[in-house]
Amino acid sequence: MNPQNGSGMPVFMIRDLTKTYVMGEVIIRALRGVNMELFSGELVVLLGASGSGKSTLINILGGLDNASGGQVLYKDQDLTASRDKELTIFRRNNVGFVFQFYNLIPSLTARENVAIVTEISKDPMKPEEALELVGLGERMDHFPAQMSGGEQQRVAIARAVAKKPSVLMCDEPTGALDSKTGVKVLEVIQTVNLRLGTTTVVITHNEAIGKMADRIIRISDGKISNVSENKSRVSPGEISW
Amino acid sequence: MNALNRKLLRDIASFKGQVAAIAVIIGSGVMVLILFATILEAINQSRDRYYQGHNFAHVFTEIKRAPESVSERIRAIPGVSLAETRVKAPVRISVEDFKDPVQGEIISIPDGRQPDLNRLYLRQGILPEPGYLNQVLVSEPFALAHNFQTGHTLRAIIKGRMETLTISGIVLSPEYVYQIGPTDLIPDYKRFAVLWMNRSALAGAFGMEGAFNNLVLSLHADADEQKVIEAVDHILAQYGSVGAYGRRDQTSNRFLQEELDQLRVMTIVLPAIFLGVSAFLLNVLMARIIRTQRQQIAVLKAFGYTNVQVGLHFVKFTALIVCMGSALGVGMGAWAAHAMSGLYAEYFRFPEMDFGLQPATVVLSILVAFGAGLAGTFRAVAGAAGQAPAEAMRPPAPERFSKGVIEQSFLGKVLGQTGRMILRNISRYRFKTMMSMLGISLSGSLILLGSYQFESVNHMLDVQYRLVQRMDISLSFNEPVSSNAMAGLAGLPGVHYVESYRSVPVRLSHNRLEYRTSILGLDRDAVLRVVVDKDLQPVAVPPEGLLMTSYLAGYLGAVPGDLITVEVMEGHRRTLELPLAGTVEEPVGISAYMDRPSLNIIMREGPAISGAWLLTDETSHDQLFARLHQMPQVAGIGVISTAEANIRGYIEDTVLIFMVILLILAGSIAFAVVYNNARVAFAERSRELATLRVLGFTRAEVAWILIGEIGLITLLSIPVGWILGTGFALLLNHAMSSELFRLPFVLSPAIFAFSALGVIAASVLSLFFIAGKLRRLDMVTALKTE
């Protein structure tokens, strides 16, 4: 295992991770024992059908949710043993999230949407810098409602990376976008991964997107079914779906 | 400013209509709290300062006549600090260009100096100079009412002799903060005066040289007032004492205390209502905001905002609204306190009264408002703070609806699709519907309360002046006279009919509870003064035993059949026991009644009377008064129509203003609640409504869903408001019933209709505002937003 862009140091170690949801009498086993590592600086695409457990997995990795069993180690920190307060600090210092529906705060401008995160971070970029990085230097003072979906998603990426997180979690970042805009967003993610060396996880159910990754991890029915390495990464500009 | 605070301000701006409505209600709450607390504080402080600075006495008593030497024995009573003997007498005054009779009291002060007790506050001029017989001080309100200045003269009939008196100064006295005549309820500064004169001059006029007929005492801090009173009564019994009494029974102080008690009730009840409603409105608003911002909250948390930071964000939201309301309330409260100060200064005469806002009052009011605001939003905010971050990333599942009871009944078939939606919305958000109904019915109840109060006060006055007191003029004599005098009265100009009464001051006691009042002896078949039962039917005074107002019977814990101990405070001063024959229901005052002949028998006297009531022809009043002025035994002349006009004027000044405030506030509550709920309902349904429009529903059909829901809630709230209002009225009735008057509990259909109309009007008005929004409902954007 020697990914192109990874230093080879595992950032995450996941062992026998399970997650069950109890809904009345129904028990849903969203994760049934996941084992994997994520290496520093690599870009991983997590592929799987809808309902296979992808979101559940990165929500736990990102400290948004608690596991039901198993262990998640982030560097030396045992996330499965961390309490809400520690998880909050973990998220604040280390994780950037990008969601399918952007989830910008509608009452704040692009710049302010980024600032709201940099204001609580230790050594962040300037909001302007982050927005330049995603190619939105011109539109800093626009409100979400004044921007297209692709632009909003790029603001969301700027927001996620502005604090210089060590991991970037993107849950179906192109899910709500057409392919052309989707490609642009993926390009930005790639740029961030290359320039800042941020360990990046991109969730998708779209096979084509896998080509941009260092590694593709397939998940089905709450388990890792296959891990494959790409010999060389393809730039998102050359991908189409 | 950081981004989160910027979000806060923009959120507030986007809810400005509702924020303003809530801020106004909070402002109203803070206003009434500040208003009443300020008045309470102002009166309390002025009173304490005045009483202390002017040595207001602790114990008071009137006697027929006692030699000055007795005062040494009084001073020797343990606990007595200072004792001051005085001469006090009723006077009749005639003021140029003023036809009505003017009654007065004239009190002695030591020659040329301030008294030790009840020192006077000299507003203008000087004390009467020693040796001058005709110099007087007059009370300020009387002087103002007739435009008297130092140096002016007035004429008084003292012991039947007309004297010309020169005003040497204008004063205020702690004894007459609330300055009313002995038989009045409401001050009449034109027709009642208090004068002070040098002791030697007054004693000379009344043949009281070397004697006194009035005594005031101050006590040491640790003295037992009751023991002192008993000792004083013991010493003075043989000199014709009517019994000593403490500040509690001193007229002016009693009215003052009464007012303070009522203010205290108001200070708690009204702000509680307004702040309660605003807490409810804040709850609805914050719950709605937090619901729609679920995803935003989740993002903040995903990026590392702590629970406390998220919670604080929404607390700040509430706090800002409370701040706006408080600012408004403090401003309005200061203004209202200033506006009301004139009213209180008119009725309560202190040398000075400061209605300025006290910092402590302001701080306290704002704290209370914050408390209410935070209590109202606590649940919603705690929910937001504790929201699990991952949970919120998923879009909310469609709300669960079900067919309600109504729908399953036959009504379901009659209802159209829209009707069904209305019902489902209402029953789906059961808690919110209930809270809305509570808010609306609360305002309905306040409207009812306001109009109830007005009606019942009017009713009370109608009973008092149409049913109970039917005479035109009430005369009281200096001393009991024989009933033969009636014939003389009947012959006076313009007098159609005369009825007499006997009034005896007594101390009634039962079960170790006692009360000072007088027994009014009524002629058999009296028609000018009627006692009524609770159905307002005339009650015949029984030949044996006592009748009593039920308030007094309740106070003494007596029921008909019980023996009441009656201590006669006039003449022979016997103590005897009389059975309580029954209770009567009079709205004003506290009295006991007896058959006059039986009262005469108890007093061991012939057919004596204390006064008379006349039916007269108003056009010959001038001649009548002129003749009455010449009769030395007539101590007081009361014109009932003037008394009624005074009291109605007072009611208009106070109750009416108060009611108008209450109605405006109640209306604004109704408006705020309905408007708020309609806005929230509109915001939450705009997607649904737009969808219906897209599907081809007309504007009217779509509007009906919203209007129908609001209308239905409003209609359902009306009867609840009636019930609540009736309850409030009952409570108010209880809280406000006093020795002075008891409001009758009358609920006419009109006030129910009024309450319903008020609520409907407020609803229609807020629907009118919503209608504009509905017209502008943009199908495209409504469908886009989550």
Ligand SMILES: Nc1ncnc2c1ncn2[C@@H]1O[C@H](COP(=O)(O)OP(=O)(O)O)[C@@H](O)[C@H]1O
């Ligand atoms: N809060 C929840 N309660 C109950 N079931 C859930 C919850 N979240 C996810 N699930 C279930 O867990 C499984 C995995 O969901 P998810 O991780 O969201 O899948 P993916 O993101 O791959 O589409 C699904 O069957 C989903 O229905």
Ligand SMILES: [Mg+2]
């Ligand atoms: Mg998912």
